[in-house]
Amino acid sequence: xxxxxxxxxxxxxxxxxxxxxxxxxxVPADVLPGGALAVEEPAACAAExxxxxxxxxxxxxxxxxxLSRARVARIPxxxxxxxxxxxxxxxxxxxxxxxxxxxxxVAGSSVLVVAFVALNLLAQYFGQLRASGGLxxxxxxxxxxxxxxxxxxxxxxxxxxxxxxxxxxxxxxLFGLPLAHLWVLVAVxxxxxxxxxxxGAALGLLAPRPELATLLGQLGMSAALLLGVLPADRMPEAxxxxxxxxxxxxxxxxxxRTFGPRPDWAFVLGDLAVxxxxxxxxxxxxxxxxxxxxxx
Amino acid sequence: MCAVRGLTKTYPAxxxxxxxxxxxxxxxxxxxxxxxxxxxxxxxxxxxxxxKSTLVRQxxxxxxxxxxxxxxxxxxxxxxxxxxxxxxAYLGQESTAxxxxxxxxxxxxxxxxxxxxxxxxxxxxxxxxxELGLTPLAGRPLxxxxxxxxxxxxxxxxxxxxxxxLVLDEPTTGMDPVARRAVWSAVDRRRAERGTTxxxxxxxxxxxETVLDxxxxxxxxxxxxxxTPAGLKEQVAGEVRxxxxxxxxxxxxxxxxxxxxxxxxxxxxxxxxxxGPEEARAVVATVxxxxxxxxxxxxxxxxxxxxxxxxxxxxxxxxxxxxx
Numbered sequence: 001x002x003x004x005x006x007x008x009x010x011x012x013x014x015x016x017x018x019x020x021x022x023x024x025x026x027v028p029a030d031v032l033p034g035g036a037l038a039v040e041e042p043a044a045c046a047a048e049x050x051x052x053x054x055x056x057x058x059x060x061x062x063x064x065x066x067l068s069r070a071r072v073a074r075i076p077x078x079x080x081x082x083x084x085x086x087x088x089x090x091x092x093x094x095x096x097x098x099x100x101x102x103x104x105x106v107a108g109s110s111v112l113v114v115a116f117v118a119l120n121l122l123a124q125y126f127g128q129l130r131a132s133g134g135l136x137x138x139x140x141x142x143x144x145x146x147x148x149x150x151x152x153x154x155x156x157x158x159x160x161x162x163x164x165x166x167x168x169x170x171x172x173x174l175f176g177l178p179l180a181h182l183w184v185l186v187a188v189x190x191x192x193x194x195x196x197x198x199x200g201a202a203l204g205l206l207a208p209r210p211e212l213a214t215l216l217g218q219l220g221m222s223a224a225l226l227l228g229v230l231p232a233d234r235m236p237e238a239x240x241x242x243x244x245x246x247x248x249x250x251x252x253x254x255x256x257r258t259f260g261p262r263p264d265w266a267f268v269l270g271d272l273a274v275x276x277x278x279x280x281x282x283x284x285x286x287x288x289x290x291x292x293x294x295x296x
Numbered sequence: 297m298c299a300v301r302g303l304t305k306t307y308p309a310x311x312x313x314x315x316x317x318x319x320x321x322x323x324x325x326x327x328x329x330x331x332x333x334x335x336x337x338x339x340x341x342x343x344x345x346x347x348k349s350t351l352v353r354q355x356x357x358x359x360x361x362x363x364x365x366x367x368x369x370x371x372x373x374x375x376x377x378x379x380x381x382x383x384x385a386y387l388g389q390e391s392t393a394x395x396x397x398x399x400x401x402x403x404x405x406x407x408x409x410x411x412x413x414x415x416x417x418x419x420x421x422x423x424x425x426x427e428l429g430l431t432p433l434a435g436r437p438l439x440x441x442x443x444x445x446x447x448x449x450x451x452x453x454x455x456x457x458x459x460x461x462l463v464l465d466e467p468t469t470g471m472d473p474v475a476r477r478a479v480w481s482a483v484d485r486r487r488a489e490r491g492t493t494x495x496x497x498x499x500x501x502x503x504x505e506t507v508l509d510x511x512x513x514x515x516x517x518x519x520x521x522x523x524t525p526a527g528l529k530e531q532v533a534g535e536v537r538x539x540x541x542x543x544x545x546x547x548x549x550x551x552x553x554x555x556x557x558x559x560x561x562x563x564x565x566x567x568x569x570x571x572g573p574e575e576a577r578a579v580v581a582t583v584x585x586x587x588x589x590x591x592x593x594x595x596x597x598x599x600x601x602x603x604x605x606x607x608x609x610x611x612x613x614x615x616x617x618x619x620x
Contacts, residue, residue, distance in 0.1 A: 046370030049382035050459060051411030061408035069396040134392030140356050141409040142381040295358060295377055 053143045062143075062151025063158075070159055074121070081116040082163040085109040088229055089171050098175065100256075101231040106171030107256035108229035110185070111192055113163040115224035115248050118197035120217040122156045126204025127213020130293050139294035149286045153201050157193025164189055168255075181258035184268065191275035192251030196224075198282025199247065205289035224248040247278040297493055298332035298355070298461065303364035305350055324350035325361070326517035334460075335487055337494040341504050341602060342514035348497045349389070349465060351514070355495070356386045356463055368461060384461040385410075387454040389469075391438060391446055399441075399449045400425065400434040403456045410457030420456045427485075428452050428478045443470035451479055458490065465497040480507055501602040513606055520609045525602060532600045532608045536576040539596045540567040540583060547591040552582045565593065570604060 053061075070078075092105045129135055138148050164185060172179050200217060207213035227235075227243040235243065243249050254271035257263050305325045312318030324347045332338045340348045353359040355366055357377030366373040373380050394402040403424060407417035425431050430445075430452055438446045451467055462483070468476045486492035498504050504511055505525045512522040521528055542565045548554045556579065560567035571579060576597060583592050600608075 047460070049379060052382060053409050053411045057413070058409050061405050065397055065401055065405040068398070068401055129392055132392040133388060133390040136358055136386070136388045136390065137393035138409070139358055140381050140386035141406065142411055143409040295360065
C-alpha cells in the first residue's frame with residue numbers, strides 16, 4: 001500500500017514515448033487528420049494502478065483543508081455558538097443556585113458549543129455535500145473513507161476549541177467557580193467532539209435529504225441544550241433517561257465534576273471513556289455511511 | 297484502453313405521492329457499448345437527460361450498473377469500482393467539495409488525496425496553476441471566483457497527480473475563450489507527452505467538432521452513432537441548413553414562402569430548414585428577390601453540423617444541444 005508507482009511505467013502498457021512508435025505509427029494521435037486513428041491496445045493485461053493515498057497523510061490533508069474553510073465560512077457561526085452559550089448562562093444566572101446547579105450550567109453551556117459545531121454544523125455540511133454531488137470528488141480519489149470522515153470530524157471538533165474555552169472561562173467567572181481544573185477541557189473537547197462529530201457526520205450522510213440532515217442536526221443540538229444545560233435533578237424520569245442516552249451528557253458530567261472541591265477522578269475518567277466509546281462507534285458508523293453514500 | 301460492453305442502468309419508477317406525480321421507470325443507459333482508444337479525445341454528445349452523466353458515473357465507479365461490463369486498462373471497474381480512482385481523474389459538474397478552499401489548497405489537497413507526498417503535490421500544484429494561468433488567483437477561495445474561473449480551478453485540481461485517463465464532464469462550461477484555450481492546450485500537452493486519454497462529456501456541438509477525435513452520440517440512454525465528427529457529418533452531407541430570420545412575421549402571402557412553412561422549424565422570427573443543395577439555392581433565390589425580401593431580416597446557409605447529425609439520426613429532443 002502506498003507504494004510509489006508511476007503508472008506509465010507499467011509493464012503491460014506501452015510507455016508514453018516508445019509505445020506509440022512500437023505499436024502502430026510514429027505520428028502522435030493528435031496530429032492525424034480527424035485523429036481517429038489512435039494507438040491500439042497491446043495484449044489485454046492490466047496496467048499498474050496509481051498509488052493509493054495512505055490513511056494518515058490523507059487524513060492530515062483533509063483536516064488541513066477543512067480547517068482552512070473556517071477562515072472563509074465558519075467564523076461567524078463560531079461567534080453565534082459562543083454567544084448562544086454565554087447568553088444561556090446569563091439567563092440561567094437568576095434561576096439556579098450557586099452549588100451543583102451552577103456547575104451543571106457552565107459545563108452544559110461549554111459542551112453545547114461542541115454540540116452546535118461538531119454535531120449540527122457537521123451534519124449540515126455532510127448532508128449538503130452528499131445532496132449536491134460533492135462526495136463524488138472524494139469518491140473518485142483513492143482516499144480511504146475513514147480519512148475523509150475523520151479529517152472533517154477532527155476539523156469541526158477543532159473549530160469548537162476557542163468557543164468552548166471562552167464559554168468555560170466566562171461561566172466560571174460569572175458563577176464564581178474555580179478555574180483550577182479547566183485543563184480537563186483538553187480531554188473533554190476531543191472526546192465529546194469525537195462523539196458528537198461522529199454522530200453529526202453519520203446523521204448527515206445517512207439522511208436521505210439535506211433538509212432532513214439539517215433538521216436532525218438542529219434537533220440533536222436542541223437536545224444537547226435542553227438535556228445538558230438544565231440541571232438534571234428537576235427533570236422527570238423519562239427525560240432523565242433520554243439525557244442518559246445523549247453522548248454529550250457524559251462530556252457535561254465529566255466537566256461538571258471537576259468544579260467540586262475534591263473531584264472524583266475515577267468518575268470523570270468513566271464519563272470520558274463513555275464519550276470515547278461513543279466516538280469510536282459513531283465515527284465507525286459515519287465511515288460506513290460515507291462508503292454507502294459515495295457509491296450508489 | 298476503455299471497453300464498455302452492454303452497460304445498462306435503469307432508475308426504478310417512483311410512485312407518486314400527494315401533490316407530486318410519480319415518474320415511470322427510466323433506462324438511463326441502455327445497452328451501451330463503446331471502445332475508447334489510448335491517446336484519443338473521445339466525446340459523449342447528447343442533450344440534457346440523454347444519459348451522459350449516468351454513463352460517466354458508471355465508468356468512474358461512482359454508480360453500479362445493473363448489467364454489462366466496464367474495463368479500463370485491463371481492470372474490471374464493475375467488480376472493483378475502487379480501482380477507478382487509481383486509473384482516472386474525474387472532473388464532475390459540482391465543485392461543492394472544493395468551494396471554500398483557496399485555488400492553491402484545492403489543487404494541493406486533491407494531489408495529496410491522489411497519493412502524492414507533500415513536496416510532490418506542491419510542485420505539481422505550482423506547475424499546473426502556472427500552466428493554466430491561475431497563479432494570480434492562487435490565494436482566492438473558489439467561492440469568490442466567477443463560474444468560469446472556478447471551473448478552471450477544478451480542472452487544475454483534476455490534473456494534479458497525473459492519471460492516464462481524464463474524464464471531464466462539461467469542463468469548459470462558463471469559461472471565456474482564454475480559459476478554454478488553456479484547458480485544451482493543457483489536454484493536448486498531456487496527450488502528446490504522455491499519451492493521456494480523455495473522455496469528454498459535452499452538449500456543445502461546436503466544441504465537439506473542434507476538439508474530439510471520435511464522438512458517441514447519445515439519445516435516451518442509447519448510443520445512436522459513433523464515429524469521427526467528420527464521419528458523422530458525411531451521413532448528412534447531402535443536406536444544407538438554411539436559416540431565415542424575418543423582420544417581423546413571415547410573409548405568408550408569398551406562395552413560395554407559405555409552401556416552405558410546413559418543412560421549417562420555427563423559433564420566434566427564425567425558420568430553420570434542412571434541404572438538398574439545389575432546393576436550398578432555389579429558396580435563397582426566392583427570399584432574396586421579390587416580395588419576400590422586404591420581410592427578410594437575415595439569412596444564413598451552412599453545411600451540416602453535429603446538431604444536424606443528431607437530428608437526422610432521429611434524436612428525440614429538438615432543442616438541447618448548445619452552439620456557442
